[in-house]
Amino acid sequence: MRKKMDDEQRRVIREKILVCTKSIVEEEGFEGISIRKVAELAGYTPGSIYQYFENKDVLVREVIKEGYEKILEAVLSETGHSLTIEKQIRQKFKAYTRAAMEMPDYYKAVMMNDDKAIVGMTSVLDNASNGAIIILEKAIKKGIDSNEFKEGNPKIIARIIWASNFGLTMRMITEKINDEETINAFMDEQFDLLFNGLQKKERT
Amino acid sequence: MRKKMDDEQRRVIREKILVCTKSIVEEEGFEGISIRKVAELAGYTPGSIYQYFENKDVLVREVIKEGYEKILEAVLSETGHSLTIEKQIRQKFKAYTRAAMEMPDYYKAVMMNDDKAIVGMTSVLDNASNGAIIILEKAIKKGIDSNEFKEGNPKIIARIIWASNFGLTMRMITEKINDEETINAFMDEQFDLLFNGLQKKERT
DNA sequence: ATATAAAATGAACACTGTTTAATTAAACAG
DNA sequence: CTGTTTAATTAAACAGTGTTCATTTTATAT
Numbered sequence: 001m002r003k004k005m006d007d008e009q010r011r012v013i014r015e016k017i018l019v020c021t022k023s024i025v026e027e028e029g030f031e032g033i034s035i036r037k038v039a040e041l042a043g044y045t046p047g048s049i050y051q052y053f054e055n056k057d058v059l060v061r062e063v064i065k066e067g068y069e070k071i072l073e074a075v076l077s078e079t080g081h082s083l084t085i086e087k088q089i090r091q092k093f094k095a096y097t098r099a100a101m102e103m104p105d106y107y108k109a110v111m112m113n114d115d116k117a118i119v120g121m122t123s124v125l126d127n128a129s130n131g132a133i134i135i136l137e138k139a140i141k142k143g144i145d146s147n148e149f150k151e152g153n154p155k156i157i158a159r160i161i162w163a164s165n166f167g168l169t170m171r172m173i174t175e176k177i178n179d180e181e182t183i184n185a186f187m188d189e190q191f192d193l194l195f196n197g198l199q200k201k202e203r204t
Numbered sequence: 205m206r207k208k209m210d211d212e213q214r215r216v217i218r219e220k221i222l223v224c225t226k227s228i229v230e231e232e233g234f235e236g237i238s239i240r241k242v243a244e245l246a247g248y249t250p251g252s253i254y255q256y257f258e259n260k261d262v263l264v265r266e267v268i269k270e271g272y273e274k275i276l277e278a279v280l281s282e283t284g285h286s287l288t289i290e291k292q293i294r295q296k297f298k299a300y301t302r303a304a305m306e307m308p309d310y311y312k313a314v315m316m317n318d319d320k321a322i323v324g325m326t327s328v329l330d331n332a333s334n335g336a337i338i339i340l341e342k343a344i345k346k347g348i349d350s351n352e353f354k355e356g357n358p359k360i361i362a363r364i365i366w367a368s369n370f371g372l373t374m375r376m377i378t379e380k381i382n383d384e385e386t387i388n389a390f391m392d393e394q395f396d397l398l399f400n401g402l403q404k405k406e407r408t
Numbered sequence: 409a410t411a412t413a414a415a416a417t418g419a420a421c422a423c424t425g426t427t428t429a430a431t432t433a434a435a436c437a438g
Numbered sequence: 439c440t441g442t443t444t445a446a447t448t449a450a451a452c453a454g455t456g457t458t459c460a461t462t463t464t465a466t467a468t
Contacts, residue, residue: 001412002465035456045417047458056456112316114378150400152393160372160394167371168364174318189356190364196354197401205443206434239425249448251427260425 014052017042021063029105033060061117067106074099085139090191092135093161097169097187104173111166133158140198149198161194218256221246225267233309237264265321271310278303289343294395296339297365301373301391308377315370337362344402353402365398 005013020041024032035056039046053059078095081088100107110118137158143149168190172183209217224245228236239260243250257263282299285292304311314322341362347353372394376387 001467002414003467004414034454036454046456047418048416050457051415108316112312112374112378114380156390156393157397159375160390160397163372163375164368164394165371166375167369167373168367169371170316170374171363171367171370174316176318186360186364189360190368193361193364193398193401195401196403197397197399199400205436206445207436208445238423240423250425251449252447254426255446 010052017044017049017052017059018063018066021059022067025063025067025105030060030109033063035059057115061115064106064109064113064118067103068110071096071099071103071107085142086195089136089139090195093165093191094184094187097165097183100169101173101183107169108173111170133162136161143198157198164190164194214256221248221253221256221263222267222270225263226271229267229271229309234264234268234313237267261319265319268310268313268317268322271307272314275300275303275307275311289346290399293340293343294399297369297395298388298391301369301387304373305377305387311373312377315374337366340365347402361402368394368398 017038021033021038023041024037033056035046035049038059039049042049049059053062075092075096078092083091137154140149140152140154140157144152144154165187168186172186177183177186221242225237225242227245228241237260239250239253242263243253246253253263257266279296279300282296287295341358344353344356344358344361348356348358369391372390376390381387381390
C-alpha cells in the first residue's frame with residue numbers, strides 16, 4: 001500500500017504551490033490568481049491543489065500572510081538603537097512604509113481585507129511583544145508620565161499614529177507616488193505634525 | 205420601422221439598472237454584483253445590459269460614483285459657518301467620516317480602487333472649488349501667513365490631514381468599530397494631535 | 409507479483425462576463 | 439389591415455472561474 005506522505009513531504013509541495021501563486025501575484029496581481037493557473041505552474045491538475053489547500057481563500061490568505069511577514073521583517077531589522085525614542089519610532093515607521101510600498105499588493109491585501117483571519121494578522125502589530133505599536137505605546141506612555149506629552153490614552157494615540165501612517169501609505173500607493181523624495185517629504189511632514197501635536201503646550 | 209429610443213428613455217432604463225445594482229450591493233456588497241443577477245432584477249436578459257452599459261466595470265464604476273457623491277453631499281451640507289475655521293474643518297471631516305462609515309462599501313471602493321477613472325473621482329475632493337481639501341488648504345495657508353502655524357507647504361499638509369483621516373476611517377471600517385462614542389473619541393484625538401501639531405511652538 | 413491505500417486525474421457542475429445570430433416588437437407606408 | 443423596416447431583446451454559445459468526486463495511476467508492504 002502506498003505510504004501516506006509525511007508532514008515534510010506535504011510541506012514541500014505546499015511550499016511549491018505557494019511559490020507558484022506568488023509568482024502569479026508578481027506578474028498579474030492578486031486578481032490574476034486562479035486555481036487552474038496555479039496548478040499548471042506547479043505541475044498538477046486543479047483538483048490536486050485541494051489536497052494541499054482547503055480552498056482558494058486559504059491559499060490566498062497564506063500568500064498574503066507570508067508577504068506581510070516580509071514587510072514586518074523590515075520593521076524588526078530596523079534597529080537604530082542609538083537614537084532618541086522619537087527618532088527610533090520615526091525610522092521604524094519609515095522602514096515599514098518603504099517596505100509596504102515595495103509590496104503594495106500585499107500591503108493593500110492585508111490592510112483592506114475585513115476577513116476575520118486577516119484582520120487578526122494586522123493586530124500582530126498590536127499584539128506582538130516587540131511590535132511597532134507596542135513600542136510606540138510605551139514611548140507615548142513614558143512621555144505622558146514624564147509630563148513631556150499632553151494628557152491622553154497611549155493606546156488610542158498609538159493607534160491613531162499607526163492609522164494615520166497607514167492612510168498616507170495607502171494613498172501614496174493608490175495614487176502611484178513613486179518619487180522617493182516626495183514619499184520622504186510626506187512622511188516626515190506627517191510625523192512632524194503628529195509628534196509636534198503630542199508636545200505639551202498651550203494653544204495660542 | 206421601430207423608433208430609436210430617445211435619450212430620456214435610455215436614461216430611465218439605465219437608472220433602473222443602476223438602482224437594481226445598488227440593491228444587490230446593499231445585500232451582498234460589491235462582490236455580489238453579477239450581470240445575470242442585475243439583469244433578472246431589472247427584468248432583462250444578461251445581453252440587454254450591454255445595450256446600456258459598455259461592460260460590467262463601467263456599470264460598477266457608475267454605482268461607486270453615485271455612492272461616493274452621497275458621501276460628499278454630507279460634507280457640503282455641513283455648514284457650521286459660525287464657528288472658527290479649525291472647528292469648521294473638524295466638523296466637515298467628522299461629517300465626511302460619519303457618512304463614509306454608513307456606506308463603508310462605497311467608501312472603500314472609491315478610496316482603494318487604483319482604476320484611473322476612480323482615482324480621478326477622489327481628486328474631486330482636491331479640485332472642487334469648495335471641496336474639503338481646498339478649504340483646509342486655504343485655512344492652513346492663512347494660519348502660516350499670519351505666523352500662527354509653523355512653516356510648511358499648505359498643499360502637502362492638507363493632503364496629510366486628509367490621508368490621516370482616511371487611514372483612521374478605513375481602519376475603523378475594517379475593524380468594524382461601530383460604537384459612536386469610540387468613533388468620536390478616535391476622531392477628536394486625531395484632530396487634536398494634527399491641529400496641535402500645526403501650532404507654532406518650540407519643541408521642549 | 410499482487411493487494412492495498414494514497415495521490416493524482418479528468419470530467420462534471422454551477423457559476424462568471426461577454427458576444428452574436430436569431431427573434432420579437434414597434435412604427436411607418438401603401 | 440398588411441408588409442416592410444429597423445431597433446430592442448433574447449437565447450445560445452464561448453471561454454473562463456472555483457469546486458467536487460468517481461476513476462485511474464502509483465508506490466509500497468506483503
